[in-house]
Amino acid sequence: MKVFSKFYQRDIKKLVSQLTPKSSKVLTYSNANIQPQRYDYIVLPNTIAHWNDIQFEIKKLKKYSHKDTRFVVIYFNQFWKPILNFATKLGLRKKEDKPSNWLSTDDIVNVFNLEGFDVIRKGKRFLLPIDLGIVTSFINTLVAKLPLINDLCLTTYIIFKKRPPTKEYSVSIIIPARNEQGNIPNMISKIPKIGKNMEIIFVEGKSKDKTYDYILKEINKNKENKNIAKLYKQQGVGKADAVRLGFKKAKNDILIILDADLTVNPKDLIKFYEAISKGYCDFANGSRLVYPLEKQAMQTLNFFGNKIFSFIFTYLLDQKVNDTLCGTKALFRKDYIKICNNRNYFGNFDPFGDYDLLFGATKLNLKICEIPARYRERTYGQTNINRYSHGWLLLKMTLFAAKKLKFI
Structure with a gap:
């Protein structure tokens, strides 16, 4: 002894x-x-x-x-x-x-x-x-x-x-879009002006419909925004790859992800910006499970799966996380660069990017806060998530992270 x-x-x-x-x-x-x-x-x-x-x-x-x-x-x-x-x-x-x-x-x-x-x-x-x-x-x-x-x-x-002082920052809004043709019209006008200056970056991901053409039309229609709205065509596969391309092209201080299905109201992006700019947190994570869900917004199996993952994540990260898969997230660009530099610690197999960002933020000791957002039913298209195959992959990622974050 x-x-x-x-x-x-x-x-x-x-x-x-x-x-x-x-x-x-x-x-x-x-x-x-x-x-x-x-x-x-x-x-x-x-x-x-x-x-x-x-x-x-x-x-x-x-x-x-x-x-x-x-x-x-x-x-x-x-x-x-x-x-x-x-x-x-x-x-x-x-x-x-x-x-x-x-x-x-x-x-x-x-x-x-x-x-x-x-x-x-x-x-x-x-x-x-x-x-x-x-x-x-x-x-x-x-x-x-x-x-x-x-x-x-x-x-x-x-x-x-x-606790940092309140400050105004520039903002880059990243919108990954695949098979979202019907959600694109008037999208730019729905996004409020945020920060001291703002850019909107669309990343189109090999859609089977005319999403790319509709985004071009939307950008051209908003000529006063032509200097802040940009479109890039994804070469890789998956939402995570699309978001990373958008982050790579972004130039501003704060990065915010907005899913093109608009199941989270673009007006809520102001809440994400304020949480970071006012120093409440370093990483703002959307939570769709606070308010009642619109009918068909989230299927029952997905809802309970999200609840289970939320319990596990809160335990693993030592910070409250109610919704692990809400696509709307915000963080400083400088912190995202650090997450990229440490990505090998957890591996690079997250197809959506949500877990990659949450695990990376935790490893960097970023303060995570949750932004309640009403989750709306889709008005066009279908989700790109396969609840069974992707659910199994997310479970394997969670077990891998447990070994890296908790049981060490």
């Missing part, structure tokens, strides 16, 4: 490596001399337990951060206080020079809130803090991640981001 403290510190290093992307500048703060630079991540591994004035110390650390810096706070679960005290008496844990701060999660969130920080996500890990070989590995890797049992874990962590 190894000494408790050494085994615990080893797991903390593993946790930090999982929470911080490899290319990030990371400061693991331990009251040592700090290089005078700005870091992408400032990690506080049980540091706040020994601070006399936590709010004052946070204020001092701000000078080493930039607007996108994440603070990772790691601390003991209060449930473990008597257990750790007993371990200290047995000599399995180093005796402390003075009593530690045993703060609740609410206490920590409140102090950071006073200094202008918001929570991105939080979690727990490390159920068995002694080295029993394969037994410990099994318990800490698998058993400790299970619901309810996870609440008993020793290590708790919270990831914070600075």
